[in-house]
Amino acid sequence: DQQVKQNSPSLSVQEGRISILNCDYTNSMFDYFLWYKKYPAEGPTFLISISSIKDKNEDGRFTVFLNKSAKHLSLHIVPSQPGDSAVYFCAAEPLSGSARQLTFGSGTQLTVLP
Amino acid sequence: DAGITQSPRYKITETGRQVTLMCHQTWSHSYMFWYRQDLGHGLRLIYYSAAADITDKGEVPDGYVVSRSKTENFPLTLESATRSQTSVYFCASSESIGDNSPLHFGNGTRLTVT
Numbered sequence: 301d302q303q304v305k306q307n308s309p310s311l312s313v314q315e316g317r318i319s320i321l322n323c324d325y326t327n328s329m330f331d332y333f334l335w336y337k338k339y340p341a342e343g344p345t346f347l348i349s350i351s352s353i354k355d356k357n358e359d360g361r362f363t364v365f366l367n368k369s370a371k372h373l374s375l376h377i378v379p380s381q382p383g384d385s386a387v388y389f390c391a392a393e394p395l396s397g398s399a400r401q402l403t404f405g406s407g408t409q410l411t412v413l414p
Numbered sequence: 415d416a417g418i419t420q421s422p423r424y425k426i427t428e429t430g431r432q433v434t435l436m437c438h439q440t441w442s443h444s445y446m447f448w449y450r451q452d453l454g455h456g457l458r459l460i461y462y463s464a465a466a467d468i469t470d471k472g473e474v475p476d477g478y479v480v481s482r483s484k485t486e487n488f489p490l491t492l493e494s495a496t497r498s499q500t501s502v503y504f505c506a507s508s509e510s511i512g513d514n515s516p517l518h519f520g521n522g523t524r525l526t527v528t
């Protein structure tokens with residue numbers, strides 16, 4: 301039973317266009333959400349995050365949107381660049397308590413075509 | 415070098431053997447984690463540690479043992495390796511919990527159990 305789902309295993313986008321990566325979650329206790337980017341043979345690197353008190357967070361070309369009522373978040377990359385080609389993981393966790401357990405989605409392979 | 419390092423990068427072992435994967439971080443982060451990455455499952459938490467001598471199970475702990483005698487080290491041991499433990503293992507650390515403390519990952523260990 302996956303609590304964080306990325307239903308699109310892959311996405312191809314032309315350079316300069318917008319990339320939209322989607323993520324759905326089922327656990328209503330989640331209140332902190334992150335996106336990680338992963339290149340082959342490397343570990344995931346943190347990209348951007350959002351807490352549940354916000355519905356949007358922006359960092360340069362990257363914007364994350366959170367729709368709590370729909371339990372849905374999305375990552376927008378504008379404009380997309382060939383160097384953005386990577387696997388993108390969304391992750392979520394509750395912030396209560398002293399434990400820290402991030403739950404990850406299965407990832408979306410983004411390919412930006414030159 | 416500052417950061418989080420894992421060793422070895424690649425390991426081949428036989429069924430039934432004991433194998434230890436090493437993880438070392440130089441930030442003095444309190445939290446450390448072990449994840450495994452498998453196709454279709456994303457990253458799944460094996461064990462985590464909130465501080466030296468404090469460890470707890472994650473989503474998939476069976477067949478694994480961890481220890482944290484020093485803040486900077488968090489080794490993961492497979493006591494009797496099985497083929498189902500063939501995977502890519504990632505160690506991560508974070509300074510604390512909260513929405514300004516993302517996980518930082520190592521570059522992974524690819525383990526093959528024959």
